[in-house]
Amino acid sequence: MADGTVLRVASLEEFFRDELQGAAEKQHLALAGHTEHYVVNMLATFSRADAFFEPTPSGPRLKPLALMLAEAVGARTLAERQHALQRLGDVSLFIAGFLPQSFARKLVDIDYHIAMGGRAYSSLADSTRGSARGRGIAAVFGELAAKFRELVDALNEIAEAARPPTHDDLLRLYEMWIKTGSPRAAGRLRALGVEPAATSRVRWSH
Amino acid sequence: MLLRELQSLLATINDAEVRDDVCDYLITDRRLVARWHAPTGASGTPEALLVAEHDGALAVGLYLDPLLLARLAASEPLARLDDDNLEDFCTALEGVSHFNCVAFCAARGWSVSILGLEMQAEIDKYAAAVLLAGTQRGGALVHGLHQRLFERVRFREDLDAALAALYAKANRYAARFCGKLEERFLRRRRARVPDMLGELRRFYRLGDAGKLRCIEAV
Numbered sequence: 001m002a003d004g005t006v007l008r009v010a011s012l013e014e015f016f017r018d019e020l021q022g023a024a025e026k027q028h029l030a031l032a033g034h035t036e037h038y039v040v041n042m043l044a045t046f047s048r049a050d051a052f053f054e055p056t057p058s059g060p061r062l063k064p065l066a067l068m069l070a071e072a073v074g075a076r077t078l079a080e081r082q083h084a085l086q087r088l089g090d091v092s093l094f095i096a097g098f099l100p101q102s103f104a105r106k107l108v109d110i111d112y113h114i115a116m117g118g119r120a121y122s123s124l125a126d127s128t129r130g131s132a133r134g135r136g137i138a139a140v141f142g143e144l145a146a147k148f149r150e151l152v153d154a155l156n157e158i159a160e161a162a163r164p165p166t167h168d169d170l171l172r173l174y175e176m177w178i179k180t181g182s183p184r185a186a187g188r189l190r191a192l193g194v195e196p197a198a199t200s201r202v203r204w205s206h
Numbered sequence: 207m208l209l210r211e212l213q214s215l216l217a218t219i220n221d222a223e224v225r226d227d228v229c230d231y232l233i234t235d236r237r238l239v240a241r242w243h244a245p246t247g248a249s250g251t252p253e254a255l256l257v258a259e260h261d262g263a264l265a266v267g268l269y270l271d272p273l274l275l276a277r278l279a280a281s282e283p284l285a286r287l288d289d290d291n292l293e294d295f296c297t298a299l300e301g302v303s304h305f306n307c308v309a310f311c312a313a314r315g316w317s318v319s320i321l322g323l324e325m326q327a328e329i330d331k332y333a334a335a336v337l338l339a340g341t342q343r344g345g346a347l348v349h350g351l352h353q354r355l356f357e358r359v360r361f362r363e364d365l366d367a368a369l370a371a372l373y374a375k376a377n378r379y380a381a382r383f384c385g386k387l388e389e390r391f392l393r394r395r396r397a398r399v400p401d402m403l404g405e406l407r408r409f410y411r412l413g414d415a416g417k418l419r420c421i422e423a424v
Contacts, residue, residue, distance in 0.1 A: 064284040
């Protein structure tokens with residue numbers, strides 16, 4: 001895939017499952033079966049632009065995360081709130097994991113997406129844990145919240161396999177390591193001949 | 207466009223959907239403002255809502271300084287509200303708040319006064335900033351926000367005495383209401399933001415006189 005050719009796959013779900021399992025193994029990330037299934041489904045769903053973007057009078061657009069959060073907080077029913085939080089968590093994970101190059105042109109940091117997505121999944125885990133039916137999905141959201149950054153690393157791995165690294169990627173990897181302390185970013189920097197220095201990391205609190 | 211997103215944010219906070227898109231009413235050419243209302247055009251204000259009633263119909267235009275809009279769009283306040291863009295954010299949000307409030311009240315045949323518009327805009331600024339800043343950079347900007355928005359405030363020097371007094375009154379009332387919100391919903395171990403939104407939504411529908419009574423009672 002890295003040479004730019006198109007890869008034909010029988011099923012997007014199978015493709016993403018194989019890729020996610022490979023990336024998770026490489027990142028030493030253990031995921032429960034249901035959580036892996038959730039992420040694979042989310043990736044396959046968002047590979048369709050009409051599922052990722054929302055229709056607006058000026059064409060398909062992605063709502064800012066802050067607006068998604070406001071809708072979740074202001075939702076009239078629990079079901080509406082959970083739906084809005086799930087969308088916030090999913091979109092944050094997809095952007096931070098699959099579209100990390102989009103941050104290079106923006107002031108918004110990847111750690112903002114990690115914080116927003118992680119908190120959304122964490123709130124979902126809390127609000128679904130109470131019922132017998134919700135306990136299973138609460139465990140999935142809880143794992144997504146607890147391993148959000150590691151999942152972003154694994155998805156970065158899948159996304160980067162699709163194209164060879166450039167000088168811009170090197171800078172972005174360095175910024176990501178500075179902001180999130182990602183072990184994967186540190187490993188990639190070393191592989192590209194850059195030794196990240198521990199003293200240059202900024203501590204961020206969220 | 208950012209203004210549309212600010213409009214959605216306020217509509218969500220107040221649960222007050224407005225059918226008209228604020229971008230369709232945006233004016234960024236000061237000369238057009240001067241043609242509608244010469245004193246406002248000459249004032250140098252970065253934001254003004256122009257309203258005229260004619261034969262039972264309402265004509266509305268929102269002027270915002272194009273340089274302010276460009277600065278604001280580049281600084282992405284919805285994801286990164288900070289000391290550098292807070293003033294521009296508040297100015298733009300005030301315009302959108304006025305627009306939403308006029309459109310919401312007009313659609314229901316409610317009257318609205320300048321005092322009511324100004325007071326609501328101050329409250330909208332506080333609520334939107336709390337909601338955004340609370341999720342960014344560990345909520346650092348939320349601390350001291352009430353003081354920044356309501357105490358360290360200055361009014362344009364070219365305002366006549368009556369208008370300056372009206373702005374000061376709107377600021378005083380909004381400060382009292384938002385201070386109470388902060389005390390009831392935010393200064394706790396776990397902030398009760400959904401409850402705060404419930405109170406804001408109830409307040410939004412009180413009408414000018416009801417809002418003043420509500421604030422005087424707290």
